[in-house]
Amino acid sequence: MAxxxxxxxxxxxxxxxxxxxxxxxxxxxxxxxxNKLIRVIYALCTRNQLFxxxxxxxxxxxxx
Numbered sequence: 001m002a003x004x005x006x007x008x009x010x011x012x013x014x015x016x017x018x019x020x021x022x023x024x025x026x027x028x029x030x031x032x033x034x035n036k037l038i039r040v041i042y043a044l045c046t047r048n049q050l051f052x053x054x055x056x057x058x059x060x061x062x063x064x
Contacts, residue, residue: 002034011053012037 005012012033020029044051 002030002037005037006030006033009053 006016007013015036016029016033019032020026023029023032040051043049
């Protein structure tokens with residue numbers, strides 16, 4: 001699931017790239033994405049909300 005979200009969602013892709021540059025390891029960066037994805041899913045479920053990518057995008061990432 002994390003590979004798919006990194007491939008298709010800009011915010012998670014930017015987060016993965018940032019973590020990959022920080023750690024220098026694909027596996028560690030992907031684990032960071034998994035942890036973020038779990039937190040996002042939990043928040044969506046507990047608040048009964050739909051996913052809004054604008055809330056997950058870092059400030060430096062804009063939609064093309």
